[in-house]
Amino acid sequence: MRNDKFYRRIFEIIPGFLTWSTLIGLAALTFVKPMWVAIFIIIFDLYWAIRVGYLTTLLVFAYRRLEREKIIDWRKRAEGAPSADGMNFNDIYQAILFPVYKEGPDVITPSVEALRNSNYPSKKMIVVLSVEERGGEDVWKNAQVLKEKYGRDFFDFIVTRHPDKIEGEVKVKGANATWGAKVLKEFIDLHKINYEHVVISCFDADTCAEKEYFGCLAYHYITNPRRTHSSYQPIPVYHNNIWQARSIARVIELGSSFMQMIETQRLEKFVTFSSHSMSFKTLVDVGYWPVDMISDDSVIYWKCFLYFDGDYSVQPMYVTVSMDVATANAIIPTIIKQYKQKRRWAWGVENFPYLMMGFLDNNKIPLRKKIRRAFNLLESHYTWAVWAIIVTFIAPLPLIFGGVIFQQTALGYNLPSISGMLFKTSVVTLLICMVISMRLLPPRPKDVKPVKRLIMFTQWLITPVVAAFIGSTPAIDAQTRLMLGKYMHFYVTEKIRNKKAA
Numbered sequence: 001m002r003n004d005k006f007y008r009r010i011f012e013i014i015p016g017f018l019t020w021s022t023l024i025g026l027a028a029l030t031f032v033k034p035m036w037v038a039i040f041i042i043i044f045d046l047y048w049a050i051r052v053g054y055l056t057t058l059l060v061f062a063y064r065r066l067e068r069e070k071i072i073d074w075r076k077r078a079e080g081a082p083s084a085d086g087m088n089f090n091d092i093y094q095a096i097l098f099p100v101y102k103e104g105p106d107v108i109t110p111s112v113e114a115l116r117n118s119n120y121p122s123k124k125m126i127v128v129l130s131v132e133e134r135g136g137e138d139v140w141k142n143a144q145v146l147k148e149k150y151g152r153d154f155f156d157f158i159v160t161r162h163p164d165k166i167e168g169e170v171k172v173k174g175a176n177a178t179w180g181a182k183v184l185k186e187f188i189d190l191h192k193i194n195y196e197h198v199v200i201s202c203f204d205a206d207t208c209a210e211k212e213y214f215g216c217l218a219y220h221y222i223t224n225p226r227r228t229h230s231s232y233q234p235i236p237v238y239h240n241n242i243w244q245a246r247s248i249a250r251v252i253e254l255g256s257s258f259m260q261m262i263e264t265q266r267l268e269k270f271v272t273f274s275s276h277s278m279s280f281k282t283l284v285d286v287g288y289w290p291v292d293m294i295s296d297d298s299v300i301y302w303k304c305f306l307y308f309d310g311d312y313s314v315q316p317m318y319v320t321v322s323m324d325v326a327t328a329n330a331i332i333p334t335i336i337k338q339y340k341q342k343r344r345w346a347w348g349v350e351n352f353p354y355l356m357m358g359f360l361d362n363n364k365i366p367l368r369k370k371i372r373r374a375f376n377l378l379e380s381h382y383t384w385a386v387w388a389i390i391v392t393f394i395a396p397l398p399l400i401f402g403g404v405i406f407q408q409t410a411l412g413y414n415l416p417s418i419s420g421m422l423f424k425t426s427v428v429t430l431l432i433c434m435v436i437s438m439r440l441l442p443p444r445p446k447d448v449k450p451v452k453r454l455i456m457f458t459q460w461l462i463t464p465v466v467a468a469f470i471g472s473t474p475a476i477d478a479q480t481r482l483m484l485g486k487y488m489h490f491y492v493t494e495k496i497r498n499k500k501a502a
Helices: 004-032 034-069 074-079 105-116 137-153 173-190 213-223 247-263 280-286 296-307 331-361 367-394 397-401 403-407 410-440 451-471 473-484
Strands: 093-100 125-132 156-162 198-202 230-237 276-279 313-322
Touching (some): 004 034, 004 367, 074 213, 093 105, 105 125, 173 198, 198 213, 213 313, 230 247, 247 331, 247 451, 276 280, 276 296, 331 367, 451 473
Parallel strands (some): 125 156
Antiparallel strands (some): 198 276, 230 276
16 A cells, blocks of 8 residues: 655655755865866856746747737637637636735725726626635625625625635635635526636736736637636736835846746746636536645646646736735835745745645556656756856855866866856846836836836846845745645735835
8 A cells, every 4th residue: 555645755855855965965066076066067057048048038929929919809809709619708707716815905906996997898707705714804894895896897796704724724825715616606506607608717816907818818718629628827917016116026026927928938837826717617627726735826737737637738828917016115024025925936846746646646647748747847946946056156166165276177267258158148138127127017106206217127237136145045945844844834925005115
């Protein structure tokens, strides 16, 4: 009989073990075998320069497609969209689920307003606010006020309270989302609506969908012959409070948006992230979001992938949803808040043991696909954890501790030149990021001075510092906790609106 607990612990240890073995091993070898480390650094720098150039190219392609598709009237296109099975625009209901913890009306109201103002018939929308009981009575009352204000604008506006301490659940967003989805199922059953005709979007409370989002979603859903075997992923941008956020927070969040844009060009690695959409039929079939894992947004993809024996994918949508920049009123609290948020994202490494245990139980997925997907998942978290440390801190060590003899060798002489090539490639990438970030900016509020645009441009100069000190450490932290069995709890990022920052 297989010992599942033993195998799971092995898979939990692997990511952290690989990361720490690399970093400690390279640092130790610097003193005894600087030549070996120099060879590794040269190979790594060459690989990373090529990788940076490749990813930058994908970013440009993704941005150009976003620019082309954001001007499309997606509702009009969806209304005339062909479907092999006869499904049409009027069949589709959009269900929008907001799991709510302690977010107030200043955060949730703009999200609901964005739904009402979208280029989509609001009477075909079902809004669900799933409020955490432990969030307090004020949050529940605020949700009731929103229902009273906006309820008549939609097909229905459901407000439900997720009870605390349900057996088998932990304090994670997925548990609240699952509760809300089950309440939605009761509503859909009452109205005898076909599950396949309902597309559910699970949004964070601060998610504001752009005007064409639901038209675009309907078009892709109708025209996709594998609609129930697909999730639908928009591009997240952090624009709600970007003019008020601190520079370091803006740079980090924009970098996250750019990585998601890049992932839309790499479908073999594309996984749902943050706010996403899927067929309600699929969600019911797979048993909803996990109620005991932090990374519910990505685990639901892997859950579907295993359920459909590897026949599941993510359809990229070149429309944006806007969320809040994690910021604070001072620089140190901002860094702490950013670190905790990125560590929570890095806790997505918990997907690796989850997926590997699923692979052990599923004999229908081809071995080649198992190896490829497991490697892609592990490699992404491993690279996240080690790249900034290697480039910034380990790369100079052979020159510092290798001695005069090593510095006079060909490797010692050429090592700075190779690192310089990586720097030049990174500068080109930085300039491209500057341009794209400025073009994606929302209109400047009237109370923000014009000089802020210059700050927005020059803020990218702090990127090397951000990459060196915040780039890898959250991932190392998360992997180390998983390796040691020190499991994380869900960290809810506090939303701050209308606060000025530099």
